[in-house]
Amino acid sequence: MLKLKRVHHIAIICSDYQKSKAFYSQILGFEVLKETFRETRQSYKLDLTLNDEYVIELFSFPDPPSRVSRPEAAGLRHLAFEVENVEVERQKLIDAGITAEPIRIDEITGKKFTFFADPDGLPLELYEG
Incomplete structure (x- = not known):
């Protein structure tokens, strides 16, 4: 190992x-x-x-060649960033003109999260820590 x-x-x-x-x-x-x-x-x-x-x-x-980057495609699923408050940070994305999915709750941890994308469509996540 x-x-x-x-x-x-x-x-x-x-x-x-x-x-x-x-x-x-x-x-x-x-x-x-x-x-x-x-x-x-x-x-x-x-x-x-x-x-x-x-x-x-x-x-x-x-x-550069395009790459499939939808969350369910084989390979890297997404890149997640920990934040204190998902609602506050999601609103900052929206205020900057970036589309963010509705906030969801992780079924396992009970934590809030949302997805958005970078300019090339790379899936990114905000996860409440």
Whole structure:
């Protein structure tokens, strides 16, 4: 068995770099740690932190292929973020023009959650902690 310490980061490839950069930094509140343009790949790599913890690498590539990302497709189902109050944070998404599903209750934990999507349709979740 491997001896893993923690999840180091999540890598996301976006189709519109500037739109996704604004979404993750200005809407979701991630802080930009470092932005690198990789000339040979004609691509950006944006390192994002949350509460001083390195979390997301946002990549751009010329003409990335589409990927099925509906929650029931094989592969990564969604990326969830813990929040104090789902109602408050969901309303902030709506105020920013982002569609969020109605709040549901987790049948197992009794916690509130909702789903929304990033600019490329990647399923994201707010989960009340």
